[in-house]
Amino acid sequence: MNRELTQLEPAAPARPADGFDQAILQWLAGTTNQGVIITDRQLRVRLWNAWLEAHSGFTVDEVVGRELQSLFPELVRRGIDSYYRSVLQGNVHVLSQRLHRYLIPLAPTADGDLGVMRQHASIAPLTAGDAVVGTVTIIQDVSERVLYEQTVRERERFTDAVLNSLPEAVAVIGYGGAILAVNAAWEQLCVAQRELRALTHDPGHNYLEFCRQAAAAGDATARRALDGITAVMERLLTAFTMEYVCQGREERWYRMDVVPLAGDTERVVVMHRPISRPRCSCSEIPLDGR
Amino acid sequence: MYHSIIVNSFPVVGFACVPGDELYRNGAPMIITDTQRKSLVELIAIAFTRTAASLSTLVGAQVSVGTPKLRVLTLADALADLSEAGRPPDLAVTQRFSGVLAGTSVLALDVQSAGLLVGLLTGESPATRLNEASREVLLEVGTSLLSACVNTLSSVGGARVSFAAPQFYHAAPELLARAVADGAPDLQLGMVMGTTLQVRGHTISARMLIVISLATLDHIARGIAPVAVMQ
Numbered sequence: 001m002n003r004e005l006t007q008l009e010p011a012a013p014a015r016p017a018d019g020f021d022q023a024i025l026q027w028l029a030g031t032t033n034q035g036v037i038i039t040d041r042q043l044r045v046r047l048w049n050a051w052l053e054a055h056s057g058f059t060v061d062e063v064v065g066r067e068l069q070s071l072f073p074e075l076v077r078r079g080i081d082s083y084y085r086s087v088l089q090g091n092v093h094v095l096s097q098r099l100h101r102y103l104i105p106l107a108p109t110a111d112g113d114l115g116v117m118r119q120h121a122s123i124a125p126l127t128a129g130d131a132v133v134g135t136v137t138i139i140q141d142v143s144e145r146v147l148y149e150q151t152v153r154e155r156e157r158f159t160d161a162v163l164n165s166l167p168e169a170v171a172v173i174g175y176g177g178a179i180l181a182v183n184a185a186w187e188q189l190c191v192a193q194r195e196l197r198a199l200t201h202d203p204g205h206n207y208l209e210f211c212r213q214a215a216a217a218g219d220a221t222a223r224r225a226l227d228g229i230t231a232v233m234e235r236l237l238t239a240f241t242m243e244y245v246c247q248g249r250e251e252r253w254y255r256m257d258v259v260p261l262a263g264d265t266e267r268v269v270v271m272h273r274p275i276s277r278p279r280c281s282c283s284e285i286p287l288d289g290r
Numbered sequence: 291m292y293h294s295i296i297v298n299s300f301p302v303v304g305f306a307c308v309p310g311d312e313l314y315r316n317g318a319p320m321i322i323t324d325t326q327r328k329s330l331v332e333l334i335a336i337a338f339t340r341t342a343a344s345l346s347t348l349v350g351a352q353v354s355v356g357t358p359k360l361r362v363l364t365l366a367d368a369l370a371d372l373s374e375a376g377r378p379p380d381l382a383v384t385q386r387f388s389g390v391l392a393g394t395s396v397l398a399l400d401v402q403s404a405g406l407l408v409g410l411l412t413g414e415s416p417a418t419r420l421n422e423a424s425r426e427v428l429l430e431v432g433t434s435l436l437s438a439c440v441n442t443l444s445s446v447g448g449a450r451v452s453f454a455a456p457q458f459y460h461a462a463p464e465l466l467a468r469a470v471a472d473g474a475p476d477l478q479l480g481m482v483m484g485t486t487l488q489v490r491g492h493t494i495s496a497r498m499l500i501v502i503s504l505a506t507l508d509h510i511a512r513g514i515a516p517v518a519v520m521q
Contacts, residue, residue: 072465077459079347079348082344084366090450090451090452090453091437091441091453092385092433092437092453092454092455092456093430093433093434094426094429094433094456096423096426096427096429096430097411097423097426098408098411098423098424098426098427099348099412099427099430100348100350120426122455124453124455125452130450142422142423142434145422146423149421149423163297200431243363
């Protein structure tokens, strides 16, 4: 048990002495899976819980009675002491991991190159009546989450890099036609050709609607594309391919491939790439693959 | 435009007004004059400037907060005013405060602005979805802005307030509406502040709401007068 606990008792509001408050303090000191620091107004440590003992290397005996700033001089260097001063004025502060990385240097708890334990911290005033008599700091270890986010970001970067390396213009289309993701070649194609501006990756842009409008205006190629994409989307076909010509200053031929997004039941991948000359106008691969 | 509500059996009329916000209690007008409003806005702007300076140091880039536009409305109108084009805010940071001044403060953002703000503050590309790490950043920044604002109001009233732990609401307008008034039927008024945050050359709009009681507004109004004279 933290030997300072009894000294905190006078700060508790006047309530029947049923031992409940003492039980809460004991839980904070010994059981909770978070770091808990309680200080007085001079920021001298009054409670340093078992979780902090395990992760800081400081025992209760080594820290109780000492000022936080002397235990961790970097709190001053990093300006964290100003948050504590603000808390002593009655304010509550949240210190996010993304902006601060950590509150106090604690041993890493996750594999990887994080260096120190990544923390999310809340600092609040400890009050007795209207008076602020100290501070309470709660520290959460978010290292595992940070590592997971790093892994996801790296995977996304890798996927983007692969997609952006492809010469084909690639887009992922959601059910209903919304353009969910595109690669660099797709963006370049849409920017280069004014009539395709509506297919850039912006909210509200809809590939099927684009084809539908062109088909309604009498564009037979758009009608074929619409039917093919819809058939793959509804999983009536396992793939759809068509070759088509774009009339401009010069005639340019393209091939469009539509395949289901792997592991997905609705979304499709649409690819366009330039070809030198047409081989066949259209092909459909039925569900049985024949 | 006037919106009438009944509070404690006497009529209260709240409206967004220029030059003064008038709230009637027992038939007698309680007025926030234009001068008082300007003083209040000026004080809040100073508090925001301090908060922006702290954020600038923290993120290593210039952060500034625009001078807020302040209106005093009934709570229902104030909550409606948080909506953009009839759509409730995607997310909000709230914090209750108590003491001589009591109420709830709210920072409301749409999800795109929130993602952009987090990206700009962390120096990363704008977040397209708000994960827990992003929500924590918004909680930190929101708490700083809200407490700066409430501290300003409490300082003009010469009172001290205590703050509860901030809460985060995401795509839950009903929970947010309940949170700002639940358990405190006297909280009938909302001070709505539209403001902007400028970070790394981008401007992000945000709305703040301070939900208070008539008594709190009265306290603030009485406190502003000497400040206005001093200025």
